[in-house]
Structures are given as C-alpha cells and as structure tokens.
Amino acid sequence: MNNPDNILIHCQGVTKQYRKGDNLVTPLEALDLTIPRGDFLAMMGPSGSGKTTLLNLLSGIDQPTSGSIEVDGVKVHALSRRDLAAWRARNVGYIFQLYHLVPVLTAFENVELPLLLDDMSRRERREKVEAVLSLVGLSDRMHHFPRELSGGQEQRVAIARALVADPPLLVADEPTGDLDRHAADAVLGLLKTLAREQGKTIVMVTHDPKAAEAATRILHLEKGKLLETAP
Amino acid sequence: MLLPFSYAVRNLYRDRTRLLQTLGGSALVVFLVMGAHALNEGMRRTLNASGSPHNMLIIGKGSEESVQRSEVSERAAGIAEASLSGIYAPLGERAVSPQIVHMADLALPDGRRLRGLVRGVNPKALLTHPEVAVIDGRFPGPGELMVGRLAWKRFGVDAADLAPGTTLNLDTATLTVSGTFAAPGTVLESELWMDLNDLRTLAQRETISAVVVRLDTGDPADVQLFTRQRLDLELSAVNEKDYYARLAAFYAPVRAMTWTTAALIAAAAVFGGFNTLYAAFASRVREIATLQAIGFRRVAIVVSFIQESLMTSLLGALLGAITAVLVLADRVVYLSAGAFRLGFGPETLFAGLITGAALGLIGAIPPAIRCLKPNLPQALRD
Numbered sequence: 071m072n073n074p075d076n077i078l079i080h081c082q083g084v085t086k087q088y089r090k091g092d093n094l095v096t097p098l099e100a101l102d103l104t105i106p107r108g109d110f111l112a113m114m115g116p117s118g119s120g121k122t123t124l125l126n127l128l129s130g131i132d133q134p135t136s137g138s139i140e141v142d143g144v145k146v147h148a149l150s151r152r153d154l155a156a157w158r159a160r161n162v163g164y165i166f167q168l169y170h171l172v173p174v175l176t177a178f179e180n181v182e183l184p185l186l187l188d189d190m191s192r193r194e195r196r197e198k199v200e201a202v203l204s205l206v207g208l209s210d211r212m213h214h215f216p217r218e219l220s221g222g223q224e225q226r227v228a229i230a231r232a233l234v235a236d237p238p239l240l241v242a243d244e245p246t247g248d249l250d251r252h253a254a255d256a257v258l259g260l261l262k263t264l265a266r267e268q269g270k271t272i273v274m275v276t277h278d279p280k281a282a283e284a285a286t287r288i289l290h291l292e293k294g295k296l297l298e299t300a301p
Numbered sequence: 302m303l304l305p306f307s308y309a310v311r312n313l314y315r316d317r318t319r320l321l322q323t324l325g326g327s328a329l330v331v332f333l334v335m336g337a338h339a340l341n342e343g344m345r346r347t348l349n350a351s352g353s354p355h356n357m358l359i360i361g362k363g364s365e366e367s368v369q370r371s372e373v374s375e376r377a378a379g380i381a382e383a384s385l386s387g388i389y390a391p392l393g394e395r396a397v398s399p400q401i402v403h404m405a406d407l408a409l410p411d412g413r414r415l416r417g418l419v420r421g422v423n424p425k426a427l428l429t430h431p432e433v434a435v436i437d438g439r440f441p442g443p444g445e446l447m448v449g450r451l452a453w454k455r456f457g458v459d460a461a462d463l464a465p466g467t468t469l470n471l472d473t474a475t476l477t478v479s480g481t482f483a484a485p486g487t488v489l490e491s492e493l494w495m496d497l498n499d500l501r502t503l504a505q506r507e508t509i510s511a512v513v514v515r516l517d518t519g520d521p522a523d524v525q526l527f528t529r530q531r532l533d534l535e536l537s538a539v540n541e542k543d544y545y546a547r548l549a550a551f552y553a554p555v556r557a558m559t560w561t562t563a564a565l566i567a568a569a570a571v572f573g574g575f576n577t578l579y580a581a582f583a584s585r586v587r588e589i590a591t592l593q594a595i596g597f598r599r600v601a602i603v604v605s606f607i608q609e610s611l612m613t614s615l616l617g618a619l620l621g622a623i624t625a626v627l628v629l630a631d632r633v634v635y636l637s638a639g640a641f642r643l644g645f646g647p648e649t650l651f652a653g654l655i656t657g658a659a660l661g662l663i664g665a666i667p668p669a670i671r672c673l674k675p676n677l678p679q680a681l682r683d
Contacts, residue, residue: 126677132678166681170588170681173588174311184596186304186305
C-alpha cells in the first residue's frame with residue numbers, strides 16, 4: 071500500500087462519455103488509478119482504448135463525466151474552466167507527439183511562455199529558460215525558430231517548455247511517435263532522468279513497447295478499462 | 302496574463318497574401334470613409350461660409366429655395382434701398398445689389414462648351430459680398446466677365462483658358478475675361494460674374510433674380526416686413542445664411558448616398574475580414590489549444606487576436622489615410638450649387654482611424670470566438 075502522502079494522483083470511478091452523432095461513446099468507464107510521486111508511468115493500448123482521454127483527464131485538459139480525480143490534493147474534476155487553466159499552469163507540463171511549438175516564437179520564447187503566467191521578472195525568466203534549455207542540451211539553439219530545428223530538437227524544446235515552470239506532473243502523448251530511434255532514445259533518456267533525478271511524475275502514452283520500457287510502470291488500457299498493471 | 306505582444310506582431314507575417322488582403326480592405330474602406338467625410342465637411346464648410354448673416358436676399362415669392370428660379374421686378378432694388386434703414390453704407394454707398402443668377406451655356410473660342418452659373422452684377426456686389434476680392438485684372442464692365450478662381454476647375458478646362466484677356470462666347474456675344482476673383486471657402490469662387498445689364502439682355506429677362514441687401518444696424522425683421530408690405534412686388538426675404546443652410550439640406554441625399562456607399566463597402570470589408578481572419582485563426586486551432594493547455598486563458602488569446610487584427614487594420618487605415626490625403630486633398634467637387642473643396646481636417650483623419658479600429662475590432666471577435674469554440678481535447682488533436 072502506498073503512503074497517502076506519497077500519492078500524487080488518485081482517480082476513483084472515473085467515467086468519460088461523449089456524444090458522437092447519435093451514439094454515446096464511453097472511452098473510459100469506472101476507472102480507478104493511483105499514481106505515486108516520482109512515478110514514470112507508461113500507458114499502452116490499442117487506438118481508441120482511452121489512453122489519451124485518461125491523459126487529458128489527469129492533466130485537466132478535459133473533465134470526467136463522473137468520478138473524481140485528485141491531483142496533489144486538488145479535486146481537479148470540480149474546478150471551473152478558469153481555475154483549471156490556472157491549475158494547469160502551475161501543476162502540469164505537456165509534451166505532445168507533434169511538439170506543438172509556436173512556430174513564430176524562438177525556442178527561448180516558446181520555453182518562456184509558461185513563465186509569463188507567473189509574476190516573475192524578465193531576468194528571473196531568462197535564468198530559468200536558459201537553465202532548462204541547458205538541461206535538454208539546447209543552449210546553442212535557444213534563438214532558433216522551430217523550423218530551424220530537427221524533430222528531436224523540437225521535442226526537447228517542448229520538454230523544456232513543459233519543465234520550466236517546475237510542475238510536479240509531466241504528461242506526454244506519444245512523445246517519440248514522430249522521432250527516429252536515435253532521437254527517441256535521447257528523449258526517453260531525458261524523461262527517465264527527470265523522473266529519477268528531479269522527482270517528476272511522468273505519465274506517458276505510447277504505442278511503442280520500446281518507449282514503454284523506459285517507464286517504471288506500464289498500464290494497459292482496453293476499451294476504457296484498466297486491464298493490467300505491469301511493474 | 303496576456304500573451305507577448307511579439308506573438309501578435311509575428312503572426313502578421315505568417316501569410317503575406319492574407320496580410321495584403323486585410324491591409325487592402327482596410328485601406329479601401331478608410332479611403333472611402335475619409336472621402337465621404339471630406340466631401341460632407343467640404344460641402345458643409347462651403348455652404349456655411351457662402352452665406353453672410355448680415356445679408357438679406359429679397360427674392361420672388363415662392364422662390365425661396367432657388368434664386369435661379371426667382372423673378373423680381375427691377376424696381377425692387379431702388380424701392381428697397383429707399384425704404385429700408387440701417388443698410389451697410391461704406392463711404393455713403395448703400396450696399397444694395399441687384400443680381401441675376403443664370404445657368405448659361407458658354408463656349409470657348411475653340412468651340413468647347415461650358416455650362417455654369419453666371420451672376421449678373423454691378424459694382425455694388427462688392428459691398429454686399431466683401432469676401433470677394435479681385436485678385437487679377439479688374440471688375441467686369443460691359444462686354445466683360447470676371448471668373449472665380451475655381452471656375453476653371455468647375456468647367457474642367459485649363460486655368461489659361463479663363464485667364465484675363467481670353468474670350469468666351471455667350472449666345473451671340475463675345476465676352477472678354479477682365480479679371481479673376483477670390484471668395485475663400487464659398488461657392489462664389491466657381492461662378493462667372495458679368496455686367497448685370499449685359500446678362501439681362503443676353504438672358505432675355507425683364508426681371509432680376511434677387512436684391513441682396515447688406516445690413517449694418519438694420520433689423521432683418523424690417524426687411525421681411527418690407528417684403529410683406531409691398532404686396533405689389535410679390536417679394537420674400539430670406540437671410541443669406543439661411544438660404545445656404547437650406548441648400549445644404551437639399552444636398553442631404555447626396556451626403557447620405559456617399560455615407561451609404563462607404564458603409565456598404567465597409568460592411569463588405571468586414572465580412573471579407575471575417576473570412577480572412579477566420580482562415581488565419583482556424584489554421585492555428587491546435588496552437589491556440591496548446592496555449593490554453595499551458596494555462597493561457599481564452600481572454601488572453603482573444604486579446605492577442607484583437608491586437609493582431611487591430612495592427613493590420615490600423616496599418617491599412619494609415620495607408621488609406623495617406624492615399625486619401627495624397628489623392629483627395631485639394632480636390633474640388635462640383636455640384637449645381639457650386640464647387641466644393643474637399644474638407645480634410647483632423648476630424649477626417651479621426652473618422653478614418655476610428656473606422657480602421659472598428660474594422661479591426663469587429664473583424665476579429667467573431668472569428669476568434671469561432672476558433673475558440675472546439676473543446677480543448679478536440680482542438681489539440683486537430
């Protein structure tokens with residue numbers, strides 16, 4: 071049994087339903103899940119199994135139809151849209167398959183974005199951005215625009231952006247899905263380091279069993295239900 | 302917390318074709334709005350300046366709307382001069398000016414036809430219209446005429462065609478241009494003035510059009526009383542200022558038409574802007590969703606969209622305003638009442654810039670709302 075103080079995420083009876091035309095779709099049904107702090111969790115499963123839906127619910131991008139989601143003591147399912155935006159800014163870093171960098175901003179400016187939501191001096195922001203870009207090995211690319219970077223470099227900028235506000239939770243949706251093996255290994259190595267050395271809790275959705283191997287725990291989802299938990 | 306301003310600025314350059322379309326649309330609307338404003342302002346200023354509150358027009362009863370249609374007995378000028386007191390009289394010369402206002406067909410020696418307002422006057426007209434100054438040559442005597450300094454523009458000929466010494470044909474008579482006069486800001490500047498008796502003969506009139514009386518200490522009500530008492534002369538008295546104010550009201554449909562045209566084109570530009578901006582914002586749905594996922598609120602994104610749209614529309618407005626000033630300033634527009642110099646002023650520029658800002662604001666909000674409508678998970682997958 072996990073120590074309650076060590077639990078970051080606690081989901082209970084989470085169901086998500088939405089309408090698609092005349093049909094009621096249930097991507098997640100009565101799901102219970104507990105994720106301790108510092109866990110690097112990989113979620114696998116076939117397309118439509120509810121992986122991304124669960125990731126969206128855990129990160130406050132979406133809200134459940136029923137059930138409760140508590141992250142670091144905050145009842146995320148009960149927050150208003152406005153409070154949810156503020157909560158996300160402080161508590162969650164996102165890493166997307168296609169990086170989702172803003173193309174008109176440089177690597178530095180992309181990474182700086184989450185810090186603009188905090189009351190922070192320009193100097194403080196610069197120091198934090200430089201530090202995190204150095205951590206992902208892109209100090210020499212900070213003034214480059216996304217189009218001037220390789221896919222692996224873009225994903226590392228996205229990781230830096232996710233990290234810069236120092237959120238306890240990082241969520242990654244197929245972070246290596248668009249990268250070659252070499253770049254994917256570099257990104258996975260970085261995520262492992264973040265979990266191990268900085269105590270970040272990482273929830274990663276992946277189709278790639280090799281990517282999942284980097285995690286400390288693997289969950290399998292099928293038709294909205296948690297089928298298996300592998301160490 | 303707002304998105305950085307540089308984000309809005311750099312978004313402008315994402316699609317140069319769209320940028321040019323929006324700039325062009327905004328510039329065109331602002332150009333038209335400024336043109337309409339300047340036309341209205343020019344007309345208002347000219348007609349306001351054209352009438353003096355000291356002048357009373359004694360005209361034929363029933364012709365209060367148009368001096369050209371008015372017929373007044375020749376005797377009226379003498380009777381009015383003798384009957385009325387308090388008339389302006391510099392050096393003892395009483396300012397009572399009989400006039401004929403006649404729309405005439407004239408011809409240049411090379412055969413080009415000119416149609417315009419000819420005013421038959423005697424030298425007393427300079428007493429009733431002190432704003433008139435002969436700036437070249439002299440006041441016309443028999444067989445002569447004097448041209449307003451904007452008349453050449455009014456007739457669409459070269460200034461040299463109406464320069465002192467040149468000739469014009471009116472019916473069978475050949476008239477020599479004796480001089481040029483200025484009457485700043487008034488419709489008189491596009492008129493031709495000639496000898497009263499000559500015009501009476503050439504126009505085959507037995508009457509004059511009006512008697513202009515300039516009052517000093519006299520009461521306008523006395524002039525009206527005079528016209529009511531002299532039933533035999535069938536007269537009416539109108540303050541010259543009021544006459545031109547009525548003329549301005551007569552042109553209200555023209556002014557309304559210019560505004561309507563500008564408004565219709567502005568509406569078309571707003572809908573064009575909706576489409577352009579919707580396409581611009583729609584191509585960024587995922588990016589917008591990412592910004593929301595990071596923690597930026599919708600209002601911050603809408604503000605950024607508005608900044609972007611305002612920058613484009615105000616830049617377009619500036620281009621439109623510069624073009625309007627370069628192309629339209631000093632332009633003279635001709636209507637039957639006379640020539641109007643377009644009235645450009647700070648308020649014209651203000652009207653243009655407000656229009657540009659309104660286009661930017663109105664054009665941005667609906668596309669922004671529409672692009673923020675998809676829910677976040679759906680938009681992130683877009």
